[in-house]
Amino acid sequence: MLSKEIYRDNQHTWYVFGRDPDKPDGIIDTNQYMISCGDQALLMDPGGIELFASMLASIVKHIPVDQITHLFASHQDPDIISSLGLWDRTLSKASLHASGLWEGFIRHFGMDNIEYQAIADEGGSLSLGACSVEFIPAHYLHSSANFHVYDAQAKILMSGDIGAALEAPGAAMEIEDFEAHTHKMRYFHQRWMPSNKAKDRWIDRISKLDIDMMCPQHGRIFRGDDVKRFLDWFSKLEVGIAAQ
Numbered sequence: 001m002l003s004k005e006i007y008r009d010n011q012h013t014w015y016v017f018g019r020d021p022d023k024p025d026g027i028i029d030t031n032q033y034m035i036s037c038g039d040q041a042l043l044m045d046p047g048g049i050e051l052f053a054s055m056l057a058s059i060v061k062h063i064p065v066d067q068i069t070h071l072f073a074s075h076q077d078p079d080i081i082s083s084l085g086l087w088d089r090t091l092s093k094a095s096l097h098a099s100g101l102w103e104g105f106i107r108h109f110g111m112d113n114i115e116y117q118a119i120a121d122e123g124g125s126l127s128l129g130a131c132s133v134e135f136i137p138a139h140y141l142h143s144s145a146n147f148h149v150y151d152a153q154a155k156i157l158m159s160g161d162i163g164a165a166l167e168a169p170g171a172a173m174e175i176e177d178f179e180a181h182t183h184k185m186r187y188f189h190q191r192w193m194p195s196n197k198a199k200d201r202w203i204d205r206i207s208k209l210d211i212d213m214m215c216p217q218h219g220r221i222f223r224g225d226d227v228k229r230f231l232d233w234f235s236k237l238e239v240g241i242a243a244q
């Protein structure tokens with residue numbers, strides 16, 4: 001599995017994990033992200049059951065597993081958090097941050113030790129030692145209760161399924177040609193994102209943030225001007241379309 005540092009300053013480090021060559025065919029490729037700050041770490045959208053062993057092996061190359069003190073699930077999908085029951089048996093002390101609306105559903109993945117910390121619809125924040133992140137509402141994009149993670153210091157937005165692209169196995173992790181990349185994003189956004197109104201509200205909110213890097217849960221990372229290009233492209237895209 002690819003396991004790569006994408007940002008570092010004197011307080012904290014961001015990692016991406018993905019492109020697992022051992023992933024069974026037929027399950028969607030996912031990106032997992034982690035922020036490590038001092039002796040605490042936040043693992044974002046930890047992934048499915050099928051990826052758990054590769055994820056654990058990749059993480060321990062960077063930090064001791066017991067430093068994972070916080071998990072985050074942008075929403076309830078199995079590709080996001082079906083590994084929860086396995087993390088629950090692995091981590092001695094950790095909390096899961098996810099929408100309160102999904103608690104009764106997410107607990108079906110198995111959760112005895114990890115503490116569920118419900119995020120209210122308006123969002124919230126999390127301190128991670130000397131670092132902090134914000135949970136930004138992204139409801140109905142695509143899940144009815146959905147959040148992204150913004151790190152103001154690193155200027156990184158972890159954007160869950162927004163910005164997702166369907167890629168061939170082993171594809172690069174960063175966008176090389178934005179125009180060409182839109183062809184891999186269009187269907188995903190039109191079919192999975194149900195609401196143009198929710199989309200416009202999210203674009204308004206995100207446009208006010210200072211973002212150097214946007215990190216989706218599928219596909220490739222957007223850097224620099226490609227973040228603005230994505231917001232422009234998404235604003236013009238009509239979503240909520242299915243053949244009937």
Ligand SMILES: [Fe+2]
Pocket residue numbers: 075077142161
């Ligand atoms: Fe999803």
Ligand SMILES: [Fe+2]
Pocket residue numbers: 077079080160161217218
């Ligand atoms: Fe997803």
